[in-house]
Amino acid sequence: MPKKRSKELLELVRDIGGEEAVEVIKALEKKGEATDEEIAEITEIRVNTVRKILYMLYDHQLAEFRRIRDKETGWYYYYWHLETKRLPEILRSRKMKELKKLKQMLEEETQEIYYHCGIPGHPKLTFDEALEYEFQCPICGQMLHQYDNTKIVEELKKRISELEKELGIKA
């Protein structure tokens, strides 16, 4: 797999399944095809967890398996491999979703003037809400000041234009 694609795959998998899922993906990339037990051995992750991760990857259409029956024991063995055909599509739809969310955030930030006491985590109030509380923070009681969101707006705009560029939807 090309380096960039592989990096994107790892980021995606980290997002949906955490570090252990990344280890499973790396093992699959290295082995090509492996059973859950082989992956557990390589990654030193419990086999039950490996199985859970594999089915999660399967749900996301990032892994598939071959089922093979052992003629002597009659047991079934599952040989797993990565499936990256749909990766570009998955990445694109996730980016589209993020873009939509960022645009919504930008709209909220630019539509209203907010008031805030300056303490992180305390609520940002609209003018009407601030008026209701007589311009005092409903949590700590400190004076509310007009909230300067220039930096947030700039950052949002930057991320939006980066994403739009990546998605090829902006000149």
Ligand SMILES: [Zn+2]
């Ligand atoms: Zn406060």
